[in-house]
Amino acid sequence: MRVSLFVSCLVDQLWPSVGLAAADVLRRAGCEVDFNDEQTCCGQPAFNTGYRDEARRVAQHMIETYEGDTADAIVMPSGSCAAMVHHLRELFEDDEAWRARAEALAQRTFELGSFLVRELDVEDVGARFDGRVTWHDACHGLRDLGIRDEPRRLIANVSGAELVDVHSSESCCGFGGTFSVKYPEVSVAMLDQKLQAVEQADVQAIVSGDVSCLMQIGGRLQRRKSAVRTIHLAELLASRG
Amino acid sequence: MSTARDAVFASIRKNLAGVQSAETPLDRGTAATRLGAPQGLDERAARVERFTKVLTSVDGRVHRVANEAEASEVLRAIAAEHGARLVALSDAPQVQRIAGALADLETFDGSRDRARLLECDLGVTGAQHGIAETGTLVLFSESERHRLTSLVPPIHVALVRSSTIVPTLGEALAEARRAGLPPLVSFITGPSRTGDIELTIVVGVHGPKTLHVILIDDD
Amino acid sequence: MNDPGTEPRIAHLAANDFPELAKRALDDSTLRGALHHVTDLFGDKRENAVAAMPEWEAMRERARRVKEETLSRLDHYLEEFVRNAEAAGVHVHFARDAAEACSAVEKLAQRFGAQTIAKSKSMTTEEIGLNHVLEDAGLEPVETDLGEWIIQLAGETPSHIIAPAIHKTRGQIADLFADELEVERTDDVQELCSIARRFLRKSFADADLGISGVNFAIAETGSFLVLENEGNARLSTSMPRRHLGVMGIEKLIPRFEDLEVFLRLLPRSGTGQHLTSYQSIFTGPKASPDDEGPDEVHVLILDNGRSALLGDWVTRQSLGCIRCGACLNVCPVYKQVGGHAYGSVYPGPIGAVITPQLAGVEKAKTLPFASSLCGACRDVCPVKIDIPRLLLHLRGKIVTGDGPPHVGRETRKGRFLERMTFRAWAWWMSGARRYRVAGWFARKLQPLGARPGLVQRVARKLSPPLGAWTAGRELRPAAPRSFRELWREQEGSR
CATH class of the missing domain: 3.40.50.10420 (NagB/RpiA/CoA transferase-like)
Structure with a gap:
């Protein structure tokens, strides 16, 4: 299986280790991994703030980039970006040709964890991590793409890791893109309520599939001088203990 | 001058002009598909059991009797339990028969005397149907004058024949249709309740505090 | 209309x-x-x-x-x-x-x-x-x-x-x-x-x-x-x-x-x-x-x-609401701020879409943004109203001001800067070379805002979003080198 890795703009600029880890995990699962240098962003920041023209422009760049790429699958260490690709068609409601191109891209696009489990049938990538961790369901992966069990199964197979499910695992972390800076107090209050349950669970780390959530959660934990760390799923799966 | 009615219709039509719905009207058969309806309620015993269980779970009190004489006895015991003296009745013949046996109580037609109704201790009505699915009583205004008697007194006693219990909401709606859709169809499931203060459930805020159902096995 | x-x-x-x-x-x-x-x-x-x-x-x-x-x-x-x-x-x-x-x-x-x-x-x-x-x-x-x-x-x-x-x-x-x-x-x-x-x-x-x-x-x-x-x-x-x-x-x-x-x-x-x-x-x-x-x-x-709202299926959905309140109970925003914050008899996610559509977006232009778009409301809605989609639809109307219902001039002026930012962003993001150059500059500049101190205080004044972020959270500093730089290096040595 030839995979083209889309790392997302946030991973590229802020969190490159997640991209490297994702490539490593995919290779361990037997994929041939490529990185298309033309990639930028999926367009979500503009789309979610209401700037459809701007989002469309970026989306067209994204579609063109991968039309020239013959990989079998485009895999992203982000449920949010993958969900956005599945929404791209909404930007081309009056343009049948572009809509078809957007749909074709969506067909080939997958979030990392669900790709491993659903497409490759891989649940154990031979990772080792010693400690108690909990999973944060990022909203778009969970509710737009229906990713719920896959990451949990992957984590359960990391030797040494103990997965603790907290009741707030499915509540939003409060990031929401520009929401986090338009209503920062509400955004942080949402997160604090979520973190109450996490802190009671006595875990070493919160694992998630999206760096945007981890940026929000990690930024707050750091401000609160918490000992709990944030780890991306790709990093956990690439970890050797 | 255009009326409000014309203007509202004109605005609806203007905005719907050119709209193609993705949904064609459902045919009646599909509309009546009992989605979500519980199964296994073909036998009367199963219906009675479920009706009793569900109604009890929402604080209804169910008494099962074999005939009208027993129903009278149970009604007498209920009145005694609550210290009821003044009892409003609906105009259903069965209610009159069963409650008429209670010589020590003062009874009156609840639909006729509002002043006494507001003072009375207990109201007795029949019910045209029960619904097994939801533990619900179904009352038709054309069948008996139940409207105030089942609502105003602090205690409501309903007499239900177990043969009239239908399996699901859908069958109850169909029965209402068959009865010619009287001006009021009342569904009653348990006593009046509220959770409006701190979500603490309190019964009897406006309607009856207690609902007794006397289930008469009529064959 | x-x-x-x-x-x-x-x-x-x-x-x-x-x-x-x-x-x-x-x-x-x-x-x-x-x-x-x-x-x-x-x-x-x-x-x-x-x-x-x-x-x-x-x-x-x-x-x-x-x-x-x-x-x-x-x-x-x-x-x-x-x-x-x-x-x-x-x-x-x-x-x-x-x-x-x-x-x-x-x-x-x-x-x-x-x-x-x-x-x-x-x-x-x-x-x-x-x-x-x-x-x-x-x-x-x-x-x-x-x-x-x-x-x-x-x-x-x-x-x-x-x-x-x-x-x-x-x-x-x-x-x-x-x-x-x-x-x-x-x-x-x-x-x-x-x-x-x-x-x-x-x-x-x-x-x-x-x-x-x-x-x-x-x-x-x-x-x-x-x-x-x-x-x-x-x-x-x-x-x-x-x-x-x-x-x-x-x-x-x-x-x-x-x-x-x-x-x-x-x-x-x-x-x-x-x-x-x-x-x-x-x-x-x-x-x-x-x-x-x-x-x-x-x-x-x-x-x-x-x-x-009848003319378009996106807006028409909002009229399917049966007023059950389920979307309020699962909404992480409603859970924090309650109904009165919405300033409307219709609060919560459904209120955030109904209020601007009935009263005019200019009278409720903050509400469609009062959501993280988490989608919990859509999952519980008994008539499957796609509330996030409606919120996005309304956000689009508000930022572009192409009504109806109309958006006042004041809104457009207030959003001018944001709009310019997204225009510039779209230009940068629609070409890989531009993106790389912009990314290089951003990585050099962003850590100044992420590190507490005088520079951050000045940066926060100059950039309200930065100020909003850092009021309650640390900002993750940009990586010294981007993924694509590291990738090229790693692949070169493979």
Whole structure:
């Protein structure tokens, strides 16, 4: 299986280790991994703030980039970006040709964890991590793409890791893109309520599939001088203990 | 001058002009598909059991009797339990028969005397149907004058024949249709309740505090 | 598109104050405790009720389908309803907007010589601000739902669609009753309910007119249905000599059979009950003068901006709402700030889409942004309204100002900077080379904002979003080298 890795703009600029880890995990699962240098962003920041023209422009760049790429699958260490690709068609409601191109891209696009489990049938990538961790369901992966069990199964197979499910695992972390800076107090209050349950669970780390959530959660934990760390799923799966 | 009615219709039509719905009207058969309806309620015993269980779970009190004489006895015991003296009745013949046996109580037609109704201790009505699915009583205004008697007194006693219990909401709606859709169809499931203060459930805020159902096995 | 002669309006609207109202709510620990309690409890009860229903998803899909069928042929079904209701002896009235509706009710009340008016819970009459209009006309509308009555005594607006007074504690209600009703103070909930029963019994007996809402109106029979738990709607519609039901044009369903699926969906979604205590199905007034019940039954059908949403399936969905309140209970924003922060009688996710669509986006331009787009609302909606999609649709209208309903110049000016930022961003992001250069600069500059100190304080002043982020969170510093640089290096050595 030839995979083209889309790392997302946030991973590229802020969190490159997640991209490297994702490539490593995919290779361990037997994929041939490529990185298309033309990639930028999926367009979500503009789309979610209401700037459809701007989002469309970026989306067209994204579609063109991968039309020239013959990989079998485009895999992203982000449920949010993958969900956005599945929404791209909404930007081309009056343009049948572009809509078809957007749909074709969506067909080939997958979030990392669900790709491993659903497409490759891989649940154990031979990772080792010693400690108690909990999973944060990022909203778009969970509710737009229906990713719920896959990451949990992957984590359960990391030797040494103990997965603790907290009741707030499915509540939003409060990031929401520009929401986090338009209503920062509400955004942080949402997160604090979520973190109450996490802190009671006595875990070493919160694992998630999206760096945007981890940026929000990690930024707050750091401000609160918490000992709990944030780890991306790709990093956990690439970890050797 | 255009009326409000014309203007509202004109605005609806203007905005719907050119709209193609993705949904064609459902045919009646599909509309009546009992989605979500519980199964296994073909036998009367199963219906009675479920009706009793569900109604009890929402604080209804169910008494099962074999005939009208027993129903009278149970009604007498209920009145005694609550210290009821003044009892409003609906105009259903069965209610009159069963409650008429209670010589020590003062009874009156609840639909006729509002002043006494507001003072009375207990109201007795029949019910045209029960619904097994939801533990619900179904009352038709054309069948008996139940409207105030089942609502105003602090205690409501309903007499239900177990043969009239239908399996699901859908069958109850169909029965209402068959009865010619009287001006009021009342569904009653348990006593009046509220959770409006701190979500603490309190019964009897406006309607009856207690609902007794006397289930008469009529064959 | 709205009819030019009308002015859709939502009473007591302060939706543009969301930012301040939300902050105030966050500082109110009593309110937040109450909110956690109500949303958790309703949320859990709903979840349990749904888990016990095997065909839940099929039922939601059916309900969505029936609503779409109705709304896309609303002229047809509304005509059918009016014809059948009138044939059953119901007096049918129409109102284009809130003002016309209030004045129609006032005229009816006057014609009946009504002084006391018993009202059972109705979001539509809250929307049009009916009580104030009636009070100004010297009439006495009395809200008889316990929660609504508490709100009326306190002079407030509801904070939850199905539990209107849930922001108040029993202690606050005890004080309110003691002050307003001159009863001995008690904070026993049972006692407080008994007080309500005693006081409101008199209102029912005195009322010459009962006003109820309408949960469903059935086109093929001209019937309408009211669901409740307390019995106040039954009393309001049984004791007074006249009954008026107030409904929006969207309350219709085509067939009597359709009720079944909605009766299974609505209580479970709202309170987690398998059925509320009472359903009353009204079909015309009493058949003979000897019967019980009102002599006359009236229905008032309100547009107030609704018909303008029919043209597009995205906006039309919002008219499918059956007012269950489930989206409020799962919304992480509502859970923090409560209903009053939305400044509208329609709060929470559904309020954030209904309010701007009915009242005009310029009057509620903050609400579509008051969401993290988490999608929990969409998952619980019993009629499958895609609320996130509607929020995005409204955000688009607000930032581009291409109405209708129109956006004021002030909004456009205020959003100028943001718009320029996104334009520039789109240019940078639509070419890989530009993106790399921009990324290089961003990585050099961003750590200055991420590191606490003088530079960060200056940067925060210059960039409000940075300030907003760092007020409660650390900013993750950009990586010294981008992924693509590291990748090239790694692949080069492979």
